[in-house]
Amino acid sequence: MxxxxxxxxxxxxxxxxxxxxxxxxxxxxxxxxxxxxxxxxxxxxxxxxxxxxxxxxxxxxxxxxxxxxxxxxxxxxxxxxxxxxxxxxxxxxxxxxxxxxxxxxxxxxxxxxxxxxxxxxxxxxxxxxxxxxxxxxxxxxxxxxxxxxxxxxxxxxxxxxxxAPNGVDLERFQIGVSKEEARKLVGLDAKRKIVCYSGNVYEGRGIELLIDVARELRDIVFVVVGGLESDINRYRRLAEEKQVRNFLFTGFVPHKDVALYLLSADVLVMPYTSYMTIRGGTVASKFTSPIKLFEYMASCRPIVATSIPAVKEILEDNKNAVLVEPDSVSSLVNGIRRVIAEKEFGERLAFQAFIDVKRYTWEERVKRILGNLVL
CATH class of the missing domain: 3.40.50.2000 (Glycogen Phosphorylase B;)
Known part of the structure; x- marks a missing residue:
């Protein structure tokens, strides 16, 4: 090949x-x-x-x-x-x-x-x-x-x-590290609730919404892992203007190290807007297949995501995630509050997502594409 x-x-x-x-x-x-x-x-x-x-x-x-x-x-x-x-x-x-x-x-x-x-x-x-x-x-x-x-x-x-949707390396998340140990390794607060987003922060990824959510949920730390420095600086200024201090940007993190941040979280969030874009500015809400989605599922942490068409191909509301209205701060706030307040509900969603993601390893993607041509 x-x-x-x-x-x-x-x-x-x-x-x-x-x-x-x-x-x-x-x-x-x-x-x-x-x-x-x-x-x-x-x-x-x-x-x-x-x-x-x-x-x-x-x-x-x-x-x-x-x-x-x-x-x-x-x-x-x-x-x-x-x-x-x-x-x-x-x-x-x-x-x-x-x-x-x-x-x-x-x-x-x-x-x-x-x-x-x-x-x-x-x-x-x-x-x-x-x-x-x-x-x-x-x-x-x-x-x-x-x-x-x-x-x-x-x-x-x-x-x-x-x-063939994108995939995940399950072994990267099965490393025997607890939430507390993961936080220690990446230097995050051991006592506060943490909501994490990973990946690029292009237009439409919902970071501006997440800053407004953080302003409503000041007892929670919001961590954004990754992104280009130019984009991060713009959002840092926005957070400062809105006096949001419970919002942390890690800056670039090598992909091999992202799992520790996801494992350190209480909630993983995808606040995509209805006009989310990929690199180059193409609006992608109807066709994207974010790698982070499958990594979130593999992390066995509750997921709160906006219900854009591409996400709904993989996630189902109240089954393996909480899906909320796009472009809505209040919907994101309520979704995050719910999975934190209803611990058993959040754990059930996280476990189901982990079961479901086993169909979406990179090896399974290869099998779907190649079929009987090579294998």
Whole structure:
């Protein structure tokens, strides 16, 4: 298997996490994997940084620092690389639409395209229309039903579509660390209730709502783990303006260390708004599949999340989470208060989420996508 990936590495973005975790999972299932990446700083240990085992080969190709140029050039170079090594692998898996276009339309390489967002411009639409019916496009996977429906409406043959939500490494959360021990390890208050959010803090992630929630629940500490410094500074200023002092930003945390913060929490929150975005500003409330969602479930802590369509594909109100109205401070306040006040109810939700997430490991995602093609 060749995986063609072109994420921005060492940036805190979810795309790089996804690529490394998928390669790790394929290797765990006995598949020989070669990951093609744009060139990166070899002074950093990529396996250690992303918390994956060095069980697959990484090959780097020349690249540009500019994100768009990196994606395009890596797709082109990877296509030629795999063309000349075509006999050494069974198929290619990629999130790179340029690679998919060249590999299927020109080089006859058996390819699976793994889509995580809609087509971004007219060029992407033309590329998609060129390869969607190709016999060399073996499958077309999406990370949510909502996204799959978007591509079906664009003419993707239904028989090619596989819906495979993102996943989680369960072993990262089964480390025998109690809530109290986790708090000690990350330096959080051992006595106060803690509500935690992890991940990027792009527009629409609900951080401004969470600041207003913290103003209503001053006896609780709110911890935001991750985010770009520019975004964090903006929200820090907002919290200061509103005199909210029970709000903590950790700044960037390596993904391998995020689990300790989640395990230290009393409640895990996803306050997404109805206009939540992914990197680049694309509104994603109907199709996203947040990695944090599955990590929250694996943490066995009560989850309070807004009921946007993408979240409701995985979480069910009063079964494995409390789902609240998007864009509403009062709904978030009431949801958090409820799972804290009704301890047994919160524990039941957390346990059910932990049971449910076993269907969403990275290995299970690989099985859904590859099916009988390789396994």
């Amino acid at each position: 060749v995986y063609v990936g072109s994420p921005q590495l060492f940036s805190g973005g979810a795309s790089a996490i996804h690529v490394l975790k998928m390669c790790n999972a394929m290797s765990n299932l006995g598949i020989k994997v070669e990951l093609l990446l744009p060139s990166y700083d070899k002074g950093k240990d990529i396996f250690e940084y992303y918390g994956v085992r060095p069980v697959f080969k990484i090959t780097t190709l020349p690249s540009f620092s500019n994100s768009s140029l990196r994606h395009i050039s890596h797709g082109i170079l990877s296509a030629f690389y795999t063309r000349f090594k075509k006999e050494s692998f069974d198929l290619a898996l990629t999130r790179n639409i340029v690679y998919t276009y060249i590999s299927t339309c020109f080089f006859g390489i058996p390819t699976i395209y793994d889509a995580h967002h809609p087509l971004v411009n007219g060029v992407a639409h033309r590329l998609f229309n060129s390869f969607k019916n190709s016999k060399h496009l073996l499958r077309f996977s999406t990370n949510s039903r909502g996204l799959g429906e978007i591509y079906l409406r664009l003419g993707l043959p239904k028989e090619k579509l596989v819906v």
